[in-house]
Amino acid sequence: MLTLTTPLTAFATAGEDPGTVDDADKTFPDPDSFSYDDVEVDFAKALQYTMHFYDANKCGSGITGGRLEWRGDCHTEDGAIPLIPYGEDYIGTNLSQAFIDEHREILDPDGDGTVGCDGGMHDAGDHVKFNLPGSYAASTLAWGYYEFREAYEETGNAEHIEEIIHWFCDYYLKCL
Numbered sequence: 001m002l003t004l005t006t007p008l009t010a011f012a013t014a015g016e017d018p019g020t021v022d023d024a025d026k027t028f029p030d031p032d033s034f035s036y037d038d039v040e041v042d043f044a045k046a047l048q049y050t051m052h053f054y055d056a057n058k059c060g061s062g063i064t065g066g067r068l069e070w071r072g073d074c075h076t077e078d079g080a081i082p083l084i085p086y087g088e089d090y091i092g093t094n095l096s097q098a099f100i101d102e103h104r105e106i107l108d109p110d111g112d113g114t115v116g117c118d119g120g121m122h123d124a125g126d127h128v129k130f131n132l133p134g135s136y137a138a139s140t141l142a143w144g145y146y147e148f149r150e151a152y153e154e155t156g157n158a159e160h161i162e163e164i165i166h167w168f169c170d171y172y173l174k175c176l
């Protein structure tokens with residue numbers, strides 16, 4: 001197994017100065033000592049880890065107690081956005097009052113004065129939900145599952161990928 005003799009700066013503890021690594025401190029493995037027999041080849045594990053990327057980027061309610069113990073619910077206020085055009089305080093929606101008035105029954109079928117757009121995925125560790133790249137990611141995941149369903153089933157990852165695809169789609173249905 002390959003090991004690094006110098007800690008990578010990217011793995012500094014949160015809030016800790018990662019410092020720098022001088023070239024003289026960098027140690028690379030001797031290529032002649034390397035053997036592919038030492039490399040763990042576990043594609044099921046790799047597949048599972050890629051799906052944890054999406055678990056980590058979930059937004060909304062229903063995250064707490066999920067697959068990643070360090071993730072919890074967030075941005076739950078997105079589930080009750082006041083159905084008003086936002087002003088300088090950015091509270092409300094980016095819809096005009098005329099559009100809201102014309103489509104109020106569709107936008108707010110329960111009549112509580114709010115729209116719900118909670119859920120979805122953060123972009124990549126930040127707190128923004130970009131629907132265009134997100135929908136591309138969701139489509140690609142679903143396409144992969146469609147094409148290689150047996151692989152997901154055989155590796156025990158079918159339930160996990162379906163959960164992620166549902167998470168994306170439930171959010172996009174709210175955005176319609």
Ligand SMILES: [Ca+2]
Pocket residue numbers: 107108109110111112113114115116
């Ligand atoms: Ca409502």
